[in-house]
Amino acid sequence: MFSDPIACALFTPGHLRFQSTRTLAESFHKVGGYVETLPTGHLVFYRPDGRRFLATDPTxxxxxxxxxxxxxxxxxxxxxxxxxxDWGCWVGITPAGLVNETKVNLATKPNWQRTTPEDLRGMAARALRMPLEEVRWFYRDEDFAIDPTGLATIHQRKDALSVLDDGGFETARFMSCMGAMHWDEIDFLPVVELFKSLLPGTGSAVLELIRALYDDQQRGRSALRPLRYRGIPPYPSEAAFRLFSAFFTPQSGEAGDPFVDFMNPSKSQVVTWLPADHPPVRYFDGRQGVCITVKDGVAQKATLTADTGGLAYVNPLGRRVLPLDRSLRIDGQQLILKDREQEMIVSLPTGLHVQTAPSPEQPMSPIDWRTVFVPELSGIHPCEAFGAVLLYPEGSEEISELAAQPFVADYLDDLGEQDREIGRIRSSAEQVLIVNG
Known part of the structure; x- marks a missing residue:
């Protein structure tokens, strides 16, 4: 264990997994690398050309x-x-790591030989009922090819999100994807697909990276670049709006309501997003096995890496419901984690100062969720608890039953909302049997 945060960041095994970054770390100062300390104490390590290769918490x-x-x-x-x-798992991002291919026979169209990439973009815009500008955003000229027989091949690039079981890409498992970002020049907020397959905390960790690169790229500019939510098609949701709003501030033209406009798929892109003054920041404490998220001096949530419940403790302020009756509060330099009647005390990391404010008492659920397991809750590894999402294995390997259960439960919720009769029957049922297969 290194006492110096910079040495800890660069030389602790597992902190750097890319060969290029490990090589840079070995001669960091000699080759012109440099580190910046943010007002929160967080560290950002840059290559000689000014591109970040590592960001850490203050330790x-x-x-x-x-x-x-x-x-x-x-x-x-x-x-x-x-x-x-937050719970220690790593997620990998591979730009253009997923490419979908579509073939269109143009030979039946008059003068097909004169078809240009812009013509194909126009065809796609009409078929998708999307503005041509949005289609241009994601389809470059090099994404189109027309062979001598008139067969057009169209590639749609997406950034792949993968679970890195041991922290590296050697064992990457595909999890989800999002619109292909312009990482060299962040200029939009992406649609994330297969969002039911995201491991808990993936969205905020990816937005943390997007915001960090955006800040780097906006340095020295007289005016900040406004971002817009873009996708083919867009999938606006309350969850996406909340996530974006944590890192960026929404604005809508003509004094409109940003949330209302964002939730309208035909108007989502009119909402502009500029950097929020106080985005959330995270602090890890490996000794206590906890990650604390703080926004503008207020503790927002805490996640225990050894938690078999697979859910964070949250600040009850402004919440009507506490998931699994879990909450947190601050008492001096102590973080109090409450799980129904049980409380756990965690010391705040050295140097972390958060606001102490009375937390509103929330009524507990009448039933402890653990009582549905008879005779008792079976033992489960924390990684299985946090990682119970629907992943898509390679080849013919079956999706595990544990990973599929949340997806099935969510599907039943959707059925109950869409069909009132199903919803009525389910609400009056004392027991529900789900037959697998």
């Missing part, structure tokens, strides 16, 4: 790692990135 615990390489045009592009989730 040197890693938040994300970036790998940059020369591209075919002579520029530098992000090739891979890793983000650490």
């Amino acid at each position: 040197g615990q890693p938040l994300h790692e970036c790998e940059w390489e020369l591209n075919a045009n002579g520029g530098v592009s992000l090739t891979r990135a890793r983000v650490q989730l």
Whole structure:
């Protein structure tokens, strides 16, 4: 264990997994690398060309790692990135790591030989009922190819999100994807697909990286670049709005309501997003096995890495419901985690000062969720609890039953909302049997 945060960040095994970043760390200062300390105490490590390759909390615990390489045009592009989730798992980001291919026969159209990429974009816009501008955003000229027989091949690039079981890409498992970002110049907020497959905390960790790179790229500019939510098609949701609002501030033209406009798929892109003054920041304490998220001096949530419940403790302020009756409060330099009647005391990391405010008492649920397990809750590893999401294995391997259960439960919720009769029957049922297969 290194006492110096910089040494801890650069030389602790597992903190850097890319060969290029490990090589840079070995001669960090000699080659012109430098580190900046943010007002929160967090550390950002930069390559000599000014591109970040590592960000950590004040003690040197890693938040994300970036790998940059020369591209075919002579520029530098992000090739891979890793983000650490609150509970210690790592998620990988591979730009354009997923490419969908569509073929269209143009030979039946008059003068098909004159078809240009812009013509194909126009066809896609009409088929998708999307503005041409949005289609241009995601389809470059090089994404189109037309062979001599008139068969057009169209590629749609997406950034792949993967679970990194041991922290590296050697064992990456595909999890989800999002619109192909322009990582060299952040200029929009992406649609995340297969969001039911996201491990808990993936969205906020990825947005943390997006906001960090955006801040780097806006330095020295007279005016900040406003971002817009873009996707083909867009999938606006309350959860996405809350997530974006944590890192960016929404504005809608003509004094409109940003939330109302955002939730309208045809108007989502009119909402502009500028950087929030106080985005959430995270602090890891490996000794106590806890990650604390703080926003503007207020503790928002705390996650225990050894938690078999698979859910964080949250600040009850402004909440009508506490998931699993879990809450947190601050008492001096102590963090009090409450799980129904039980309380756990965690010391705040050294140097972390958060506001102490009375937490409103929330009524507990009449039934403890653990009582549904008879005779008792079976033992489960924390990684299985946090990782109970629907992943898509390679080949013919079956999706595990544990991973599929939340997806099935959510599907039943949707059925109950869409069909009132099903909802009525389920609400009056004392027991529900789900037959697998």
